Amino acid sequence: GxxxxxxxxxxxxxxxxxxxxxxxxxxFQATTMFWYRQFPKQSLMLMATSNEGSKATYEQGVEKxxxxxxxxxxxxxxxxxxSAHPEDSSFYICSGWAPDTQxxxxxxxxxxx
Amino acid sequence: xxxxEQNSGPLSVPEGAIAxxxxxxxxxxxxxxxxxxxxxxxxxxxxxxxxxxxxxxxGRFTAQLNKASQYVSLLIRDSQPSDSATYLCAVxxxxxxxxxxxxxxxxxxxNP
Numbered sequence: 001g002x003x004x005x006x007x008x009x010x011x012x013x014x015x016x017x018x019x020x021x022x023x024x025x026x027x028f029q030a031t032t033m034f035w036y037r038q039f040p041k042q043s044l045m046l047m048a049t050s051n052e053g054s055k056a057t058y059e060q061g062v063e064k065x066x067x068x069x070x071x072x073x074x075x076x077x078x079x080x081x082x083s084a085h086p087e088d089s090s091f092y093i094c095s096g097w098a099p100d101t102q103x104x105x106x107x108x109x110x111x112x113x
Numbered sequence: 114x115x116x117x118e119q120n121s122g123p124l125s126v127p128e129g130a131i132a133x134x135x136x137x138x139x140x141x142x143x144x145x146x147x148x149x150x151x152x153x154x155x156x157x158x159x160x161x162x163x164x165x166x167x168x169x170x171x172g173r174f175t176a177q178l179n180k181a182s183q184y185v186s187l188l189i190r191d192s193q194p195s196d197s198a199t200y201l202c203a204v205x206x207x208x209x210x211x212x213x214x215x216x217x218x219x220x221x222x223x224n225p
Contacts, residue, residue: 001159025123032211037126041218044157044201092154100145107156109201 002028002098006105013084014113021079021095021108029074030096033101035067038091038107050094052076115140117204119216123179127225132189136216139183145205146178148187151200157201161187177215192223 005027013019023033033050048069049057058070060083066078081088117137123129124133134148139169142159145164149157161176169176175188185204189196 008142034212044215046212049212091154091156101147101157101159102205104149104156 001101002026002096002103004103004105004110005095006092006094008108009106010111011083012111012113015085016083018082019084020079020109021081021092021094021110023077023079023096023105025075025096025098028096028098030077030098031074033046033071033077034102035069035077035079035096036093036095038093042095047079051080052077081083081110086112088112094113114202115143115206115214116148117171117202117214117216119200119202120219121217122219123222124219125222125224126192126193127139128192130223132192132217132221132223134200134202134221135183137183138185138202138204140204140206140214141180141183141206143180143183144207145206146176146185147203147213148174148176148185149201150196152198159162160200162184168185173198175212181192189221192221193225194223197222205208 005024025086031052035047036044050071051073056065071077095104148160151157163176163178173190177186199218199220201218203213
């Protein structure tokens with residue numbers, strides 16, 4: 001299967017700071033990538049669709065000014081959590097289609113103190 | 114609203130038994146169906162994909178699709194303790210959307 005990487009795998013930050021998470025498709029190109037969030041013992045929640053060269057599409061209830069998404073190239077999408085607060089602590093996962101199956105990155109665990 | 118429903122679980126089976134996981138979906142135009150396995154603290158990994166009615170087998174795993182009944186299932190034969198995980202059913206809708214709609218998952222425990 002295709003490979004998606006994420007960096008960092010874990011991050012701990014102080015409340016009020018911003019955190020950037022990178023998602024890379026290593027062996028395929030992705031015009032669209034997806035960002036999910038998962039709280040403990042809960043199901044995956046799609047946050048937004050990242051579109052190469054254009055604005056991201058956010059799901060209802062997701063603050064676009066808080067979760068900044070940039071899809072700068074066909075292999076890189078970034079999610080920046082701005083002014084992070086403890087309630088943003090979660091497992092963030094990205095994914096992309098290659099080509100008929102959606103593959104997931106290993107996830108980034110964010111802890112906001 | 115497109116929905117995917119799974120057995121609420123948890124499901125517990127003895128080692129060596131067949132585990133049966135079920136999923137129904139609401140969008141009749143759906144074309145692509147996937148089963149993902151998610152271990153605790155990890156991201157989902159693809160187990161099976163299925164696109165046409167009938168059975169599709171891969172090793173100990175068999176996916177079954179019935180579009181008329183809007184039903185997808187996953188059978189795991191000779192279940193092993195390492196199969197213990199949450200299994201997610203996902204459906205891709207017809208048309209331009211590339212989103213996957215996920216069920217809430219069924220937690221499977223295989224007891225040695």
